[in-house]
Every structure is written in structure tokens, then in C-alpha cells.
Amino acid sequence: MTDDLFDSFHDPAIGRRLAEELRRIRLKQSLRLMHVCGTHEHAIAKAGIRSFLPDGLRLIAGPGCPVCVCPAGDIEMAIQATERDDVIVATFGDMFRVPSSRTSLEEMKASGADVRIVYSPMDAVRIAEENTDREVVFMAVGFETTAAPIAATLLSGPPRNFSIVASIRLIPPALKFLLDRGGGSVDGFVLPGHVSVIIGKAGYQFLESQYGVPCVIAGFESVDVMQAVIELIHEAEGDPPYRVANLYRRVVSETGNKLAQEAIDKVFTVSDSQWRGIGSIPSSGLVLRPEYYHLDAAMKLGLKARGHDADLLPGCICNQVILGDSEPEECPLFGTGCTPYRPHGPCMVSSEGTCRARYLYRPVT
Amino acid sequence: MCLGIPMKVIKRDGDTAVAEAGGIRKDVRLDLVSDVDIGDYILIHTGFAIEKLDPKEALETLELIKDVYRAGMTGVVDETDIDPKQHPDKDPK
Numbered sequence: 001m002t003d004d005l006f007d008s009f010h011d012p013a014i015g016r017r018l019a020e021e022l023r024r025i026r027l028k029q030s031l032r033l034m035h036v037c038g039t040h041e042h043a044i045a046k047a048g049i050r051s052f053l054p055d056g057l058r059l060i061a062g063p064g065c066p067v068c069v070c071p072a073g074d075i076e077m078a079i080q081a082t083e084r085d086d087v088i089v090a091t092f093g094d095m096f097r098v099p100s101s102r103t104s105l106e107e108m109k110a111s112g113a114d115v116r117i118v119y120s121p122m123d124a125v126r127i128a129e130e131n132t133d134r135e136v137v138f139m140a141v142g143f144e145t146t147a148a149p150i151a152a153t154l155l156s157g158p159p160r161n162f163s164i165v166a167s168i169r170l171i172p173p174a175l176k177f178l179l180d181r182g183g184g185s186v187d188g189f190v191l192p193g194h195v196s197v198i199i200g201k202a203g204y205q206f207l208e209s210q211y212g213v214p215c216v217i218a219g220f221e222s223v224d225v226m227q228a229v230i231e232l233i234h235e236a237e238g239d240p241p242y243r244v245a246n247l248y249r250r251v252v253s254e255t256g257n258k259l260a261q262e263a264i265d266k267v268f269t270v271s272d273s274q275w276r277g278i279g280s281i282p283s284s285g286l287v288l289r290p291e292y293y294h295l296d297a298a299m300k301l302g303l304k305a306r307g308h309d310a311d312l313l314p315g316c317i318c319n320q321v322i323l324g325d326s327e328p329e330e331c332p333l334f335g336t337g338c339t340p341y342r343p344h345g346p347c348m349v350s351s352e353g354t355c356r357a358r359y360l361y362r363p364v365t
Numbered sequence: 366m367c368l369g370i371p372m373k374v375i376k377r378d379g380d381t382a383v384a385e386a387g388g389i390r391k392d393v394r395l396d397l398v399s400d401v402d403i404g405d406y407i408l409i410h411t412g413f414a415i416e417k418l419d420p421k422e423a424l425e426t427l428e429l430i431k432d433v434y435r436a437g438m439t440g441v442v443d444e445t446d447i448d449p450k451q452h453p454d455k456d457p458k
Contacts, residue, residue, distance in 0.1 A: 005420055005423050005424060005427070006371055006406065006418065006423060008423075008427055009423075009427075014427075014430060014431070017434040018430070018433060018434065020434070021433055021434050037367060038367070039367055039368055066367075092411075119411065119412060120394075120411045120412025120413070121411060121412075122394060122412050122413075123412070142367070142411075143367060145367040145369070145410055145415065146367065146410065146411060148397055148410075148413070148415060149394075149397070149410060149411045149412065149413035149415070152394065152396040152397055152413060155396070156396065192367060193367075193369075194367040194368075194369045194408075194410060194415070195367060197369070197408065197415050197416045198415065220368075220369075223430060227426075227429070227430050227433060230433055247426060247429070248426075249419070249422040249425070249426060250418050250419050250420075250422040250423040250426060251369075251408050251416045251417075251418055251419070252416075257397060257398070257415060257416055259396070259397050259398065259399065260397045260415060263396070263397065352368075
């Protein structure tokens with residue numbers, strides 16, 4: 001019974017009815033809606049949701065892929081670690097092929113370095129327990145969603161030969177940045193469901209009090225996304241004040257996951273951080289607290305975050321794609337000089353990068 | 366990256382559990398959730414449960430979703446069309 005209940009969120013019959021409703025909507029004025037989550041982009045592209053949006057509605061992808069916004073300098077630190085014989089680098093699969101200024105973890109592995117793909121940070125701890133004579137460096141990339149498991153891993157008492165390169169970014173400061181920078185206005189946000197699991201609806205309170213922009217917290221099934229878009233259209237065409245609507249209440253609460261917030265807060269502290277292709281955003285990242293410096297790979301091994309100039313490789317417009325200023329198809333390299341098989345920019349590498357999702361589910365002509 | 370998979374708890378052992386989805390079983394950590402019982406649904410991200418799923422809220426959201434097209438212009442809603450057990454598109458399990 002409950003299986004069926006959760007399955008209903010990707011029920012094609014319900015999806016069809018919502019698609020019909022979407023097609024029927026006539027906008028009073030054109031709207032630009034933005035989501036900031038790679039998993040949303042994946043769901044939108046896979047279900048072909050853009051093909052039945054009303055005329056005048058643009059659903060654009062913002063900076064929602066932590067791998068895509070991980071600066072080349074952070075990847076460079078992991079690459080420096082791979083150059084040492086006494087180090088094993090563990091990484092999520094998404095990060096494996098992202099290029100830095102000179103190479104990628106994948107290329108380092110091909111040339112003999114010990115780089116291992118893990119599903120969980122706890123897998124990296126296990127590798128450290130099995131290889132006590134070598135340092136295991138975990139490339140800790142993610143938003144709030146992933147910050148919580150990483151924090152829990154560090155709190156679980158990993159062995160002395162375990163450390164991380166922390167490249168964790170926060171979504172609310174990125175939303176602030178997008179709203180403050182002007183130009184390319186956004187009429188509404190589809191807020192990322194699993195970041196919201198951690199920070200709760202309360203994490204977006206500033207959107208109501210300071211910005212007054214329509215926002216909907218949405219899940220990741222096709223039905224969730226369509227419902228969110230319909231709700232945002234109604235909100236954006238209605239009158240202020242706009243409230244943050246929570247349409248993902250089956251896992252997102254008002255105040256979020258307190259245990260997760262406590263774990264993050266115990267281990268990390270907020271810092272200004274670099275976003276690939278965007279630059280520095282105030283208070284937008286997490287770094288280890290001094291009590292946890294013994295788990296900082298950069299300090300332990302003397303790694304240096306070099307090569308931020310590689311954040312944008314020649315010809316790449318990932319920076320404009322990440323900000324929602326350009327569609328992937330507007331990039332001259334899209335599908336020719338840059339494909340998932342030979343990616344040039346980070347948005348084509350990650351399974352949740354906007355360019356990759358758009359390429360994989362492109363219309364057949 | 367922020368992918369979360371809903372899984373059902375089938376065994377619990379302190380800070381860890383065995384959870385199942387689509388016939389696949391996985392050891393998961395429970396450090397970030399409290400009061401998890403066998404039979405509960407939990408959202409798994411990178412091997413950790415990051416929240417429990419609330420069936421009551423899921424049901425209410427589904428009703429809201431159905432209201433969207435009930436209130437719309439599509440005319441009469443045929444309830445059999447949206448019963449997960451009866452419509453033909455559902456993947457056989």
C-alpha cells in the first residue's frame with residue numbers, strides 16, 4: 001500500500017493529467033522560473049516537461065550541481081594528493097572526470113594513481129581502515145544534503161589516516177546572490193527538495209521577508225515538478241505577499257532535520273567560497289572548524305588550491321549556463337566539442353549537470 | 366548529486382539498518398534520524414538516512430495534486446484513471 005503511495009509521484013496517469021493542465025494555461029505575461037538542483041534538471045529533461053510548458057514560460061536551470069560549481073582549485077588539491085604514492089584518493093563518481101587546469105582524477109588514475117570511486121563517505125573510511133599505511137583523502141563535494149552525511153562520517157571517529165578536501169557549498173547564499181546581482185530576473189524558484197530536507201522551510205525565510213519572490217519546495221518525481229510549476233505560475237500571477245510553499249512535505253518539515261543541522265554545525269563553519277564560473281559568494285561554503293583540522297587534507301599534506309583560472313576553459317560557457325543566462329544549446333561546443341563522452345566543461349560531466357541532462361534527453365530529430 | 370532514494374527499513378541494528386527498494390537491499394546509517402522502526406520508509410543519500418518519509422503527508426500532497434486537475438478544465442475526473450493499481454501504464458513489478 002505505502003509502496004503504491006510513494007510510487008504515485010511518478011504515476012504516468014497523474015503525470016498526463018498535470019501535463020494537460022500545464023498545456024492549457026495561458027500566461028498573462030511571460031515568466032522565467034528557475035530551479036537550482038541537478039536532480040530537478042534531470043527529472044525535467046527526462047520527462048520532457050519543457051515540451052508542454054505554456055507559451056512564454058521559461059524553466060531555467062540555476063547553479064544546482066555541486067560538482068559543476070566545484071572550483072578547479074579544489075579539484076587541483078585532490079589531484080596533488082594523487083601524485084603521492086602514500087595516498088589513496090576517494091571520490092564520488094560525479095567528480096571523477098571533471099577537469100582542473102591540467103588534468104582530472106580519471107586521467108590521474110589512468111596514469112597509475114590510486115583513485116577510487118565511492119558511493120558513501122563511509123566507504124572512504126572503510127578504505128582507510130583497510131589501508132592503514134596510506135592516507136585516504138576523500139573529495140568531500142556537495143550541498144547541505146551531502147554535508148550532513150559527511151559531517152556524520154567525521155563524527156563517527158574515522159581512523160588517523162583519513163582526511164578530506166572540503167568543497168561544500170550552501171544553497172541559500174547562492175539564491176541571495178542570484179537575486180542581488182540584477183539582470184536576468186527570476187519570477188520564481190523551484191527550491192531543491194533534498195537540501196530542504198536538511199535546512200527545512202525555515203531555511204528560506206529570507207526569501208519571504210527580504211525578497212518577496214514566489215518559491216516552491218518540490219520533490220523530484222515528474223509529478224512533483226509539474227505540480228511545483230503550476231503552483232509557481234499561480235503564485236507569480238497572483239498578488240504579493242509571496243510565501244514559500246512546501247509541496248514536498250512528505251520529507252521536508254518546517255525546521256528541517258535538527259540532527260543533521262547539529263552534525264554540520266559541530267564539524268563545519270561558514271566561509272566565503274568560490275563557485276566555479278561564478279566567483280566568490282559571501283558565506284556560501286563550509287570549512288572544517290579548528291577542532292577538526294586534523295581531518296583537513298590540505299593541512300596534512302600541504303595541498304594548494306591552484307588554478308582557479310581553469311574554472312572556465314576556452315570556448316566554454318558553463319558559467320552562463322550555471323547562472324541561467326544561457327541555455328546549453330547556445331554553447332557552440334554543445335554536442336560537438338563537448339559531449340558526455342568527451343566533456344569540455346563541468347556541466348557536461350556530472351550526471352546532473354545541465355548540459356549533460358539536456359544532451360542525454362535531447363529531442364530526436 | 367543530491368539524489369535521495371526512498372527505501373523501506375527491514376532490519377535495524379543500533380546506528381545501522383538494512384533497507385530495501387526495488388528488490389535491492391542496502392546497509393544504511395541512521396546517525397541523522399531518530400525513532401526509526403522496521404517498516405518505516407527512509408530517504409537515503411550517500412548511504413545515510415537523511416529523513417523519514419511521512420505517508421500521511423504524501424497522501425495529502427497527492428490529494429492536492431488531484432485537486433489541480435479536478436479544479437481545472439479537464440472535466441470529469443475518472444478516478445480509475447488515477448488509481449495506481451488499475452491504470453495500464455504502471456510498470457509490472
